Amino acid sequence: MKPTLVKTRDELRGALDALPGRLGLVMTMGALHEGHLSLVKEAKKHADHVMVTVFVNPTQFAPGEDFDKYPRNLEADLAAVASVGADLVFAPATEEIYPNGNANVTLNPGPSATVLEGKTRPTHFAGVLQVVHKMFNITGADVAVFGQKDAQQLAIVRQMVRDLDMPIEIVGAPIVRAEDGLALSSRNSYLSEAEREQALSLSASLKAGKAAAEAGNSADEIKTATRSVLEDAGVRVDYVELVDPTTFESVESGEGVLAIAAYVGQTRLIDNTILNIGSIIK
Numbered sequence: 235m236k237p238t239l240v241k242t243r244d245e246l247r248g249a250l251d252a253l254p255g256r257l258g259l260v261m262t263m264g265a266l267h268e269g270h271l272s273l274v275k276e277a278k279k280h281a282d283h284v285m286v287t288v289f290v291n292p293t294q295f296a297p298g299e300d301f302d303k304y305p306r307n308l309e310a311d312l313a314a315v316a317s318v319g320a321d322l323v324f325a326p327a328t329e330e331i332y333p334n335g336n337a338n339v340t341l342n343p344g345p346s347a348t349v350l351e352g353k354t355r356p357t358h359f360a361g362v363l364q365v366v367h368k369m370f371n372i373t374g375a376d377v378a379v380f381g382q383k384d385a386q387q388l389a390i391v392r393q394m395v396r397d398l399d400m401p402i403e404i405v406g407a408p409i410v411r412a413e414d415g416l417a418l419s420s421r422n423s424y425l426s427e428a429e430r431e432q433a434l435s436l437s438a439s440l441k442a443g444k445a446a447a448e449a450g451n452s453a454d455e456i457k458t459a460t461r462s463v464l465e466d467a468g469v470r471v472d473y474v475e476l477v478d479p480t481t482f483e484s485v486e487s488g489e490g491v492l493a494i495a496a497y498v499g500q501t502r503l504i505d506n507t508i509l510n511i512g513s514i515i516k
C-alpha cells in the first residue's frame with residue numbers, strides 16, 4: 235500500500251492520529267536506496283507504524299557543499315518506501331521546519347563532533363542534531379533507526395538522547411553494500427563509471443585494515459594498511475582513523491571503528507567497519 239504523504243505539521247498531526255501504538259521514525263534526505271529501505275525494515279521490527287522523513291536539511295551543509303545539487307526525487311522515494319511498507323512520509327518544505335529562518339537556540343554536539351567528519355565539516359553535526367531534535371519533537375516518535383554507515387552521526391545522536399534525557403530509543407542498523415562492496419550512499423550517484431570503479435578502494439581498504447587487525451597488528455599498522463590501499467587506487471584520502479565507537483576518541487586496543495573518508499574525483503565518500511585491535515598476541 236502507498237504511504238500517506240504529508241507536507242505540513244498540521245497534516246502530519248492528523249495523519250499521526252490515525253497511527254496508534256508505537257511509532258518508528260526513519261529520517262532521510264531522500265534519494266532513497268536499499269540502505270534507507272533496510273532502515274525502514276529495521277524500524278518495523280521495533281514499532282507498530284513507521285514514518286519516513288524526506289528533508290534535505292540546509293543547516294547541516296556548509297556554504298560550497300552539495301546542498302543545491304543534492305539529488306531530489308520525491309516520486310521515486312514514495313515508490314521506494316511503499317515497497318517496504320512504510321505508513322507515512324513527511325516531506326516538508328524548508329520554511330515548514332525553519333519558519334523563523336535561522337534559529338537562535340542551537341545544540342552543541344560536544345567534542346566527538348570535532349574529529350573525523352567534524353574536522354572537515356565543522357558545522358555539520360550541530361546542523362544534524364538541530365534537525366534530528368526538531369523531528370523527534372515534531373513527530374513524537376518512540377524509536378528512531380539510523381544507519382551505521384554514518385557511524386559518527388549515530389554516536390552523536392545517541393549522546394544527545396542520553397545527555398538530554400530524550401524519551402526516544404535509538405537503534406543502529408548495519409551498512410548495506412552493493413555486491414562489489416561499495417557502501418550504498420545517495421552520493422554514489424555523482425560518480426562516473428571510472429570513479430565508481432575507483433570507489434571500490436574504500437571497502438577494499440577497510441578489508442585490508444580488518445585483515446591487519448585480525449593478524450594482530452597495532453592501531454598504527456592497521457591504519458597504514460588501510461591508507462595504502464586508498465593511495466594505491468589514487469583516491470585523495472581525507473582521513474583514516476581508528477576510534478572508540480561511543481566517544482570517537484582514538485583507540486589503541488579493544489573495539490574500534492575504522493573510519494575513512496576519501497575524495498573520488500570531486501565526490502567525498504565515507505565508509506567504516508568495526509574491528510578488534512590487539513585481539514591476537516603476535
Ligand code: PAF
Pocket residue numbers: 261262263289291294362365366384387
Ligand atoms: O543521515 C542523513 O541523511 C541526515 O544526516 C539526517 C539524519 C536525515 C538528518 O538530516
